[in-house]
Amino acid sequence: MKKMTFIDVFAGAGGLSEGFVKAGFEPIAHVEMDTHACKTLETRNYYYALKNANKLQVYYDYLLGVISHEDLAESVLNKLDNVINASIGDDNTNIFNRIDELCQGRKVDLIIGGPPCQAYSVVGRHRINKLEEDDPRNLLYKQYGLFLEKYSPKVFVFENVLGLLSADNGRYFYDIKDYFRTLGYELDSRVLNTSDYGVLQNRKRVILIGWKKGSDFSYPELVAEPNPYTVADILEDLAYLEPGDQKNITNYANDINDYLEKSEIRSDMDFVTQHVARPHNDRDLEIYKIAIDKWIGSRERLKYADLPERLKTHKNQTSFTDRFKVVDIDNYSHTILAHISKDGHYYIYPSTEQIRSLSVREAARIQSFPDDYYFEGGRSAAFKQIGNAVPPLMALKIATEIKRAL
Missing domain, CATH: 3.40.50.150 (Vaccinia Virus protein VP39)
Known part of the structure; x- marks a missing residue:
């Protein structure tokens, strides 16, 4: 036909x-x-x-x-x-x-x-x-x-x-x-x-x-359609990353789960690509940790005005007050935008064990791209395409x- x-x-x-x-x-x-x-x-x-x-x-x-x-x-x-x-x-x-x-x-x-x-x-x-x-x-x-x-x-x-x-x-x-x-x-x-x-x-x-x-x-x-899964189902089989890690080729850390199989996001490959994280300076990492602790501990979002003065770099404390945002591991993610190519502040990984922003592959998965989908042009270009x-x-x-x- x-x-x-x-x-x-x-x-x-x-x-x-x-x-x-x-x-x-x-x-x-x-x-x-x-x-x-x-x-x-x-x-x-x-x-x-x-x-x-x-x-x-x-x-x-x-x-x-x-x-x-x-x-x-x-x-x-x-x-x-x-x-x-x-x-x-x-x-x-x-x-x-x-x-x-x-x-x-x-x-x-x-x-x-x-x-x-x-x-x-x-x-x-x-x-x-x-x-x-x-x-x-x-x-x-x-x-x-x-x-x-x-x-x-x-x-x-x-x-x-x-x-x-x-x-x-x-x-x-x-x-x-x-x-x-x-x-x-x-x-x-x-x-x-x-x-x-x-x-x-x-x-x-x-x-x-x-x-x-x-x-x-x-x-x-x-x-x-019913969607009982959460961001945790996207993240659990991907390898541990430090800020700046460039694991363009890495093995899966865990077996496939129901969501990854049902959605066909995880492919038949025995490896995953573009699991790369951007580097962060010490100030940003300290802010990320505060944001993660606040979100995981009390489900509260970090407001820029509440940061210690030594960590603030912007005079305007009324616009974009939630510019540091942790991805909700127990629910659905907030919207992935092309701005993720500029910085990772709005897409912080939801764990104190990995203080960083999302990797390219994690962002692609949240957008439901399969793991065998390859984004050309480098990290920033990939983030922009995904967003x-x-x-x-x-x-x-x-x-x-x-x-x-x-």
């Missing part, structure tokens, strides 16, 4: 694509402007190609450093170079030409993706009040629409942050929906929390789904229900 196809625009590191691929859809193209994210997408493509050819050991050799990325690429026969490293704008002629080549006469069934969300986020809200031309990100939904006009898919999925609903008192979201309707689509939206779909993280996102007018499609029923991503487990739920409806 022929697989349904999709194009992923503003693809990032491929979290949304991962869910659709696992649900049985075939990617025609991924369009992304970040070079490191594009290399990550290429590496994931090679993983699937080698898996389908029963040659996964070649992929493992790459992760282990036995072969280079060039060797990895050469090992994949008949590969289509479907990762397009380009910035989406008003003139997408080159992108469209490349996608047309990749289509090879096939119809595009879906378009998925979400424009960069900073312009709609609470942090970026002050920019919303500027004129639209002052912040072109406010109009990226129209660039998304150009792909709908060009390829006329049956269905599209548009993902973004919760702040999109209230930006400019709701005008932007109204404009987005109105614009997509002018392109010939009916649509509906839901606010979904990733913790309802197997992800051990409280992360609310707006999921807008559109379908061709006149079709019998409707917004799929995305029923929340910006759609959690694959939630993407899988959306993709499965869309497939069922289609």
